[in-house]
Amino acid sequence: MxxxxxxxxxxxxxxxxxxxxxxxxxxxxxxxxxxxxxxxxxxxxxxxxxxxxxxxxxxxxxxxxxxxxxxxxxxxxxxxxxxxxxxxxxxxxxxxxxxxxxxxxxxxxxxxxxxxxxxxxxxxxxxxxxxxxxxxxxxTRVRPAERVLIRDGARVHVIPAEKIEYVEAQDDYVQIHSDGKAYLKNQRMAELEEQLDADKFIRIHRSYLVNIECVARIEQAGKDSHQAVLHDGTRLAISRSGYQRIRAVMQ
CATH class of the missing domain: 3.40.50.2300 (Response regulator)
Incomplete structure (x- = not known):
């Protein structure tokens, strides 16, 4: 052994x-x-x-x-x-x-x-x-995760939770965006969402989880659709249920 x-x-x-x-x-x-x-x-x-x-x-x-x-x-x-x-x-x-x-x-x-x-x-x-x-x-967890760990070959990236701008779902992976960089992590979106602070991270779409502090404004994208515009100019689609959630915390 x-x-x-x-x-x-x-x-x-x-x-x-x-x-x-x-x-x-x-x-x-x-x-x-x-x-x-x-x-x-x-x-x-x-x-x-x-x-x-x-x-x-x-x-x-x-x-x-x-x-x-x-x-x-x-x-x-x-x-x-x-x-x-x-x-x-x-x-x-x-x-x-x-x-x-x-x-x-x-x-x-x-x-x-x-x-x-x-x-x-x-x-x-x-x-x-x-x-x-x-x-x-x-x-039963009470305290949300303070950082997210991502393995990239032999390297380990440690991303503080407050530095995460948004997360994008990609099948069984998530792509975590922070400080202008993107990191791929083998984890489902629902699992990561449970670990992060629910008061700061809002699921605005089935594909997007966003740090509310990084959202500059919400814009109408079509007759019945909206998008979140982040401080760096990134635009993320918002679903109908996501629109209700993000409006509730931004009012």
């Missing part, structure tokens, strides 16, 4: 390395001290399993899991218990609360072995169950 350890504390990585040494079938292929290093290593090395800390410099554990993609299997190892429920969103196999014992790690590793051995059918079943749990967790 090829494993990557991700933790910003050298001592914590040492403890994990010592515990894993008791397992002859384990090969530690990388150790990472921050989120950016972790995303790069996971992408390049494609490990079977990642032991992932939660609070780290640059990117936190959930952001690493999001950027690393759906194939990677994670076990979170953290001193914070409040993230355990949200760990289901990224298909975590287990959640180790520091300080944990050798026995507790052995138990988590056994679970990981069983999951990997079960094959794709088991993974599909787990994914379906976790997706349902994730929707329930997402529904």
């Amino acid at each position: 090829r494993i990557i350890i991700v933790d910003d504390e050298m001592l914590a990585r040492g403890v994990m390395r010592e515990y894993l040494a008791a397992h002859a079938d384990v090969e530690i292929v990388a150790e990472c001290a921050n989120g950016f290093e972790a995303v790069k290593a996971i992408t390049e090395l494609e490990p079977d399993l990642v032991f992932l800390d939660m609070q780290m410099p640059k990117l936190d554990g959930f952001e690493v899991a999001e950027l690393a993609g759906g194939k990677t299997r994670f076990i979170f190892a953290t001193a914070f218990d409040q993230y355990a429920l949200k760990a289901f969103e990224v298909h975590a196999l287990d959640y180790l609360l520091k300080p944990f014992s050798q026995q507790r790690l052995d138990q988590a590793l056994a679970h990981a072995r069983a999951s990997l051995a079960a094959g794709s059918g088991q993974r599909d079943a787990e994914a379906a169950a976790v997706s349902a749990a994730a929707r329930d967790v997402a529904a």
